Amino acid sequence: MRFLHTADWHLGRLFHARSLIEDQAYILDQFVELVRTERPDAVLIAGDVYDRAVPPPEAVALLDDVLARIILDVGVPVVLIAGNHDSAQRLEFGARLMQSQGLHVAGCTSATPACVSLHDAHGEVRLYALPYAEPAVVRDALGAELPTHEAALCAQLDAIRASHPAGVRSVVVGHAFVVGGAVSESERPLSVGGSGAVAAQAFQGFDLVALGHLHRPQTLDGRVHYAGSLLKYSLSECGHDKSVSMIELGADGSVQITPMPLRPLRDLRIVEGALAELIAAAADDARRDDYVYARLTDTGALLDPMAKLRQAYPNALAVERTVLARGGVAGDAARRLREQSTGELFASFFREVADAELDDGQRGALEQVLAGMAAAQRESA
Amino acid sequence: MRFLHTADWHLGRLFHARSLIEDQAYILDQFVELVRTERPDAVLIAGDVYDRAVPPPEAVALLDDVLARIILDVGVPVVLIAGNHDSAQRLEFGARLMQSQGLHVAGCTSATPACVSLHDAHGEVRLYALPYAEPAVVRDALGAELPTHEAALCAQLDAIRASHPAGVRSVVVGHAFVVGGAVSESERPLSVGGSGAVAAQAFQGFDLVALGHLHRPQTLDGRVHYAGSLLKYSLSECGHDKSVSMIELGADGSVQITPMPLRPLRDLRIVEGALAELIAAAADDARRDDYVYARLTDTGALLDPMAKLRQAYPNALAVERTVLARGGVAGDAARRLREQSTGELFASFFREVADAELDDGQRGALEQVLAGMAAAQRESA
Missing domain, CATH: 3.60.21.10 (Metallo-dependent phosphatases)
Structure with missing residues (x-):
């Protein structure tokens, strides 16, 4: 069968x-x-x-x-x-x-x-x-x-x-x-x-x-x-x-x-390079209509890079500046925060404010509240 | 057939x-x-x-x-x-x-x-x-x-x-x-x-x-x-x-x-009278479970009449004080406002602010906007 x-x-x-x-x-x-x-x-x-x-x-x-x-x-x-x-x-x-x-x-x-x-x-x-x-x-x-x-x-x-x-x-x-x-x-x-x-x-x-x-x-x-x-x-x-x-x-x-x-109408791709290079490369790109997420390696100031990129890749989704995303402590901290779950974020907030760790009862109560919110969000989404 | x-x-x-x-x-x-x-x-x-x-x-x-x-x-x-x-x-x-x-x-x-x-x-x-x-x-x-x-x-x-x-x-x-x-x-x-x-x-x-x-x-x-x-x-x-x-x-x-x-589980009724009379009458009311909207004729102050009414009629919907609803110019004006459509309300607002009537073009534009809002509201409702 x-x-x-x-x-x-x-x-x-x-x-x-x-x-x-x-x-x-x-x-x-x-x-x-x-x-x-x-x-x-x-x-x-x-x-x-x-x-x-x-x-x-x-x-x-x-x-x-x-x-x-x-x-x-x-x-x-x-x-x-x-x-x-x-x-x-x-x-x-x-x-x-x-x-x-x-x-x-x-x-x-x-x-x-x-x-x-x-x-x-x-x-x-x-x-x-x-x-x-x-x-x-x-x-x-x-x-x-x-x-x-x-x-x-x-x-x-x-x-x-x-x-x-x-x-x-x-x-x-x-x-x-x-x-x-x-x-x-x-x-x-x-x-x-x-x-x-x-x-x-x-x-x-x-x-x-x-x-x-x-x-x-x-x-x-x-x-x-x-x-x-x-x-x-x-x-x-x-x-x-x-x-x-x-x-x-x-x-x-x-x-x-x-x-x-199956063959998608538009693929999803990450392209990386200097904005000018990416735009130049798009001219020979048979799949310019793809959904493109650009990691820009430029180090200087860029004026509205998204608008420029969209002229080359009409379905560009977003740009990321690698120099900002990767550079230094602030970038690392932001990345770490993004990787944490809501429960982990709350636990560090609690630590900051109460100068103590969540105990088992508090952790259980927190998980119940978060599960309830997730269920409600699913239904109303 | x-x-x-x-x-x-x-x-x-x-x-x-x-x-x-x-x-x-x-x-x-x-x-x-x-x-x-x-x-x-x-x-x-x-x-x-x-x-x-x-x-x-x-x-x-x-x-x-x-x-x-x-x-x-x-x-x-x-x-x-x-x-x-x-x-x-x-x-x-x-x-x-x-x-x-x-x-x-x-x-x-x-x-x-x-x-x-x-x-x-x-x-x-x-x-x-x-x-x-x-x-x-x-x-x-x-x-x-x-x-x-x-x-x-x-x-x-x-x-x-x-x-x-x-x-x-x-x-x-x-x-x-x-x-x-x-x-x-x-x-x-x-x-x-x-x-x-x-x-x-x-x-x-x-x-x-x-x-x-x-x-x-x-x-x-x-x-x-x-x-x-x-x-x-x-x-x-x-x-x-x-x-x-x-x-x-x-x-x-x-x-x-x-x-x-067909016979509804609960009927919808308007009852009118003094709160004490309505509560007394409920005792002999075989359909106390009906949805009841009460028009209270009491003239003095009443403390939480809704809570009292609900003890007699558990599915009471709302109370209205006839003395307030019917009394004087303010009540009449409120009633008139409630009876007006959004378009009429806007027209009187315009009259108030611009000291002029809406012309045909303005009225047409208003109707288009209101129709668009109504359509959007219907879809998102």
């Missing part, structure tokens, strides 16, 4: 205040064409399909259009789960009505996760759709105390194992941070305080685990796979080879993964 | 800062039961299904649940259009995928409006779904200059007439303000400056026009019908008999309309 696995579309995302909707529509056109030529048995979209709980209307219209084309025009079913950026309830609108058409949406967490049964010449395959959920949400659904992301995920997987028939191949579609995975800057942490990470061993017994969350395509343990994000959504992803993944599930449950690269 | 016609559910509405979602879920349970017992050929929901462009997640979940029950559990198709409170693009998510299940959603305006064909013993009936749209949106869709709501609606209806086969019965599901209709305070005006009203004659030739927008159930010209809102959404609606409408469309295109009242 063959699956086309993708994740982290982040439709509606703004990057340096620019809407990426045109880039997303462009690459999704290619994705639909790939589905048409490859005709997999199902498309798996493993969460963060939108960038925020309330996406802009054009993102809603784009997802609507892409799903209708894949399902109605091409005739391939889709399994779609909510990620930590999506609103579980909003994403699930119409789920019951669209199911018989071949769109299986799992937004909200329930005691019995959605299961899609498919068949090939070698028999049945069961796909379990596990939307992202905070441990507290899983606790409410399952009625058990589950303090961590790992405990919550394990409880859900145990429930699936208990009813999964022996000898039937199994696939989990999920959204999680697996220990050992390589992170990028555009992933929103799942947990404040803890990492929210789960061990790959949690998925033991399942033939294929098709995940979303981490933006770099990567495979752990041979069958726990991140398809990666649709586009480069942060500077830390400039070196990524983005792709969607064709996954062949053999008769014996073996897994073979082939990356299928 | 029989239709169950309803409109203006305003799911997610807040009333005096209270969420009405529990009341809406309660009355929609009855509505689903009515569909189950009456088994109409279709349910028509004529716009403003949500109270705002981005409804709260619980409103999305409620609509999802109600539609799935009507269509999948009871097996009756639904025609649903966007009203001026809904976001056309958001409402239309999944429309193509849900159509074959029997959910016909028309959110965005197109050159050829959605048409649903149904049959009974007497032949075909065509239902045309005309979502609410600003004249500028209709102009873009039809490619013609359409300055007013009436011109925009007439252009759409003309296009329908041009392709509608003779001898086939026709139904329009729309969302509009028809001249002569009785208004309520909870309807958001369709137009700033003009009224946005259209003449009932615009619908000439159609057998039945099932409308939303006006919150009082009412019929104009015998076949242009407002089902009215699901609940009382403003004090001006206290005297309304809310209902949904069973409409029988005869073989000859004749229309017979029967109101089908």
Whole structure:
């Protein structure tokens, strides 16, 4: 059986205040064409399909259009789960009505996760759709105390194992941070305080685990796979080879993964050099329309370098002066501050003001407040 | 052929800062039961299904649940259009995928409006779904200059007439303000400056026009019908008999309309009297849980009358002191101000400051700005 696995579309995302909707529509056109030529048995979209709980209307219209084309025009079913950026309830609108058409949406967490049964010449395959959920949400659904992301995920997987028939191949579609995975800057942490990470061993017994969350395509343990994000959504992803993944599930449950690269409308690149050199080089640059982040090595004063750069690279995103970013104590301090989490920043603020370290009780209270704020922000985002 | 016609559910509405979602879920349970017992050929929901462009997640979940029950559990198709409170693009998510299940959603305006064909013993009936749209949106869709709501609606209806086969019965599901209709305070005006009203004659030739927008159930010209809102959404609606409408469309295109009242969880009432009298009367009031707006006739000082009233009427919404509201020039002026539109308020401000009336150009510019603000507010609401 063959699956086309993708994740982290982040439709509606703004990057340096620019809407990426045109880039997303462009690459999704290619994705639909790939589905048409490859005709997999199902498309798996493993969460963060939108960038925020309330996406802009054009993102809603784009997802609507892409799903209708894949399902109605091409005739391939889709399994779609909510990620930590999506609103579980909003994403699930119409789920019951669209199911018989071949769109299986799992937004909200329930005691019995959605299961899609498919068949090939070698028999049945069961796909379990596990939307992202905070441990507290899983606790409410399952009625058990589950303090961590790992405990919550394990409880859900145990429930699936208990009813999964022996000898039937199994696939989990999920959204999680697996220990050992390589992170990028555009992933929103799942947990404040803890990492929210789960061990790959949690998925033991399942033939294929098709995940979303981490933006770099990567495979752990041979069958726990991140398809990666649709586009480069942060500077830390400039070196990524983005792709969607064709996954062949053999008769014996073996897994073979082939990356299928798509071609973005505009790439994301970092260019480095003196402003005049960069502008001169742009003349021969066939990809001047790329999103360009410029690290300027000039040491003297520069008058409005952004405006000048934009004449050469119309989609330039921002400029950084390496002499300022790297030079001296102030630059280092600013860099260190940027790398700290809100919790760490608060702890150093507390140290400064109270001349004492946070004790365990205070730290716990702080983490609760931050987690509450993060949850509220997710819903109102 | 029989239709169950309803409109203006305003799911997610807040009333005096209270969420009405529990009341809406309660009355929609009855509505689903009515569909189950009456088994109409279709349910028509004529716009403003949500109270705002981005409804709260619980409103999305409620609509999802109600539609799935009507269509999948009871097996009756639904025609649903966007009203001026809904976001056309958001409402239309999944429309193509849900159509074959029997959910016909028309959110965005197109050159050829959605048409649903149904049959009974007497032949075909065509239902045309005309979502609410600003004249500028209709102009873009039809490619013609359409300055007013009436011109925009007439252009759409003309296009329908041009392709509608003779001898086939026709139904329009729309969302509009028809001249002569009785208004309520909870309807958001369709137009700033003009009224946005259209003449009932615009619908000439159609057998039945099932409308939303006006919150009082009412019929104009015998076949242009407002089902009215699901609940009382403003004090001006206290005297309304809310209902949904069973409409029988005869073989000859004749229309017979029967109101089908539903029972709200809590009614909305105005009570008037001295605070002590009202509290005493509540003891024998079987409907103490109603939403109560109190007009207090006391003339002396009252200490926190709202808290006292809430002990008798737990869902009391607000109190008004009649002696203050009615007394003297200040009260009259405040009342007059409240009754003025933003455009009128600006005009008097201009008169005050510039010692001149707005000329036609200025008035036109003002109306454009206000319309733009209203459109932006609708989308971001």
